[in-house]
Amino acid sequence: MNGEFVAFIVLAIVAISGGIWMLNLTKVVHMVVSLVFTFLSIAGLYILLSAEFVAAVQVLIYSGAITIIMLFGIMLTKHQDHEKKGSTRKKIFLFASILAFAFSIYIGIYNLDIGQEGTDLHVNNTEQIGIALYTHYVIPFELTSVVLLVALVGAIILAKKEEKEEKQDT
Amino acid sequence: MMQWAWFIPVFPLISFILILLIGNRIKEKSAYLAILLSFLSVILSFFVLLERAEKTTYQVETIWFSIGNIDITAGYSITALNSLIILIVSLISFLVHIYSMGYMKGHQRFSTFYGYLGLFTFSMLALVMTTNLLQLYVFWELVGLGSFLLIGFYFEKEAAKKAAKKAFIMTRIGDVGLFIAMILLFWQVESFRYEDIFQAVESGSISSGLVTAIAILIFIGAMGKSGQFPLHTWLPDAMEGPTPVSALIHAATMVAAGVYLVASLYPVFLASEVALMVVAIIGGFTAIFAASIALVQKDIKRILAYSTVSQLGYMMLGLGAFGYVAAIFHLTTHAFFKALLFLAAGSVIHAVGTQNIENMGGLKEKMRFTMILFLIGALSLSGVPLFSGFFSKEAILIATLESGHGVLLSLALITTFLTSFYMFRLFFLVFSGNMRGETKAVHESPKNMVWPMAILAVLSILVGYIDRPFSFNEWLLMDIHFNQHHSDHAIWIMILSIVLSLFGIALAYMMYHPNGMMKRDWLSLQVPFFYNILVNKYYVDEFYEKTVIKVTKMSGIVLHWFDRFIIEGVMNGVASFTQFIGRQGAKLQNGQTQMYSTIAFFGLAIFMIIYAVIGGGW
C-alpha cells in the first residue's frame, strides 16, 4: 500500500463527500463552505500529480476568490434559508440520465490503456510553466488578460447600472 | 315500333322531371302536361303490343358495368307478358291522371301529386321492361319509393305518415328475400340476365335444394309487394293515401308487380315442385283469409283493399297450380275492374265526404252514373257470367282443379262465395235504402271523374272475351315451355262457381237491402267471438306490434346505447388522450432553464450510451 495511494484515497473521499454535503445541506452558506473542502482537497490532488503551481493557484483562486464572491452574492441577495422542494420526478429522471452518462464514460475510462508516466514535472514546476506560458502560449496569455479585463468592466457595468437607475427613480 | 319501346317509361319520367322543375309555377296546368305525356305512353304501348302480337320477343341490351370478367348488362325486352302489362299500366295510369284532375282539384300540392304519379309510372314501366334481376331490383325499390311518397301524400295526417312508413318497411322486408335470391342466383349463374338464369335452371346446373330456396325467396319478395299473408297488413293501411293512388297502385299496378315477378321468373319456379306448392298454398290461404276480414269492415276503401289482397291470393294460387295463363288473365281483368271500383269509391267519398259505409246509403238516385259503373265492377269481381272477372276466375279454378289441389280448390270456391257476398254487402249498404249519414248536397261527380270510370267499365266487360279472337293462351305461352294439363273444361266447376256467386249476391240482398228479409246482424250476434276476431283483422297487427316491432325497438335501443357509450367513448378517449399528451408536453416547456438543460442532457446521455455500447465510432 503506497503512501501516495492512501493520500489519494483520503483526498478523493474528502472531495466527494464535500460535493455530496453540498447537495444535501439546507442552508446556502453551509453549501458554499462544504464546497471549499472540495476545492482544497482538489488542490491536494494536484500536488499528488506533481502540479504544485496549479495547486497553489487553485487554492488562491477557487477556495479564495470564487468562494468569497459567491458569499458576497449570497449576502447581497435575499434568500429563504430553506429551499423549496423541486419536483421529485425530474430529480429521478435526471439521476437516471446521469447514471447512464457516467456509466458510458466509465466504460471509456475502463478501456483506456495509456501507459506512460511523466517523471520530471515536479522539477522546477513553476519555471517550466512560466517558460511554456511565455513561449508557446503567449497569444492565449494575452487574450486571457483581455478577457479578464472585459469581465471586470462588464461586471461593474452590469451591477452598477441598476443602481444608477434606482437613484434616478428616487 | 318496338325499337322505340324504351320511350314508354321515359314519357312519365319527363313528366316527373318537368313537374319537379316548373310545377310550382304552372300549378293546375301541370295536370295537362302529365296527361299529355301519359297519353303518349299509352299510344306507344298500344302499338308495341300490336306489334308484339305478331312478332317475337325484342330485346336490347348494353353493358352497364363490369366486375372482374363478368359483365352486368342493362336493357329492356318486349316479351308477350311485358307488352300486355305495359299497356295495362300505362292505360290505367292515364285514366287515373284524368280522374285526379277532378278528385284532387284545389289541393295545395296538386302539381306535386302529378309529379309523384309520373315517377311511379316510370318506375313501374321500367320494372316491367327489364331483362335482368339487378335492374329489376333497382326499379323494384323505386316503385316502393313512389308508393311511399304517394301513400304519405296527406302528410299532415299522422295516420298517413305511419301508413307510408309501414308500407315501405314491410315491402322492404319482402325485398330482403328477393335480394338474397339475387345473390344466390348470381353466385350460381354468375349473371343477372333472365336468359342465363333460365338456362342454368333448366339445364340442372343448380342443385334442386338451392333452386327451391331461391324460388321461395323470390316469392317472399313477391309476397311483400303483393300483400300476401303474412306481409299483408300494409295494404289496408295504405288506404290513407288519396283514392286515385289506391286505384293506380294498390289495385292495378304495384301489387301486380309481385305476380309479375313470379310470372317472369316462372322457369325458376317450374324447376321446383315445392316452391310452386308454397306459392299455391300461401295464395289460397291469403285469398280466404282476406275475404273473411272484408266481410265485416266498415270503411269502403278497406273492404276494397282486402278484396285486392284476396284476389292477388287467387293469382298466386293460379301460378302455383301451373295456371300461368289463368293468373295473367286474372291480373289483367282484376286491374281493370278493381281500378274501376276504387275510382267509383273515390267518387262516392268525394261526394259524401266520409269513408264509413255505415253513414252512407241511398245514393242510388243522386249518383246514377257512379252506381251503374260500380255495379259493373262489382259484378265483374264477383264472377258473374258475361263479365270479364267470370272468365278469369274460371280459368284459375280450372287450373287448380287440374293440378289436383283439392283443399285449395275448396278454399277458392268458398272465397268466391265470400267475395260476392262482401261486394254486394258494400253495394247495398252504399247505394240502396236511405241516407243514414248527414244529408248534405250530394251530387254526381264531375265529368273528368266519370269518363275514366266509364272506360274502365267497358274494358272490364270486354277484356273477358280476349281469348276468342286472339288465342291469348298460346300467345302468352310463347316464351315459356312447360307441360300443361289440358283436359276438357270441367263444366261442373263453372256451374258450381256461378251458383256460389249468385248465392252470395242473394244473401247480401237479403241481409243488407232494405227490402231484405233478414236482419243484418243475425250471424254476428250468434257468434260474437268470431265476429270480433274478424273485425280486428285476426289481430295480426297487434301480434306484429308485440313481437317484431318490439324486438326491433329493443335492438335499436341497445345499439343506440352501444353507439353512444362505446363508440363515442372510444372517440372521446382518443381525443382526450391526445389532449393529455399535449398537456404533458406543455409541462416540458415551462420556461425554466433547468428543465431544458435536463432534457438536453438526457439526449446527450442517450447518445453516450449508444456510443459506448456500440463500441465507439460509427
Next chain:
Amino acid sequence: MTTPLSAYLTLALILFCIGLYGALTKRNTVIVLICIELMLNAANINFVAFSKYGLIPSIHGQVFSLFTITIAAAEAAVGLAILIAIYQNRKSVHIDDYQSMKH
C-alpha cells in the same frame, strides 16, 4: 503501487456528475453557479491527470488548466453580476421565478 490514471479520471467523473446534478436540480441560482464551478474543477483534474499520466506527459496540461481556472473565475464574476442585476429586477433568486421563456 501508484495510483492508476483511471482512478483520477473516475474521480473527476464523479465530481462532474455531482456538479451537474446540482446545477440542474438546485432551486437557488447562486448554488447553480457554484455547481458550475465544481464542474469546471472536475474538468481541470482531468487535464492535470493527463498531463502526468497521459500519452505524452508534458507541462502543457497544467498550462491549460491555468487558463481554465482563469476563465472560470471571469465567468463566475460576470455570472454573479448578472444575478445581482436580475435580483434587483425581480427581488428573488429562486430559479423557478425566472420563467419568461414559458410559452
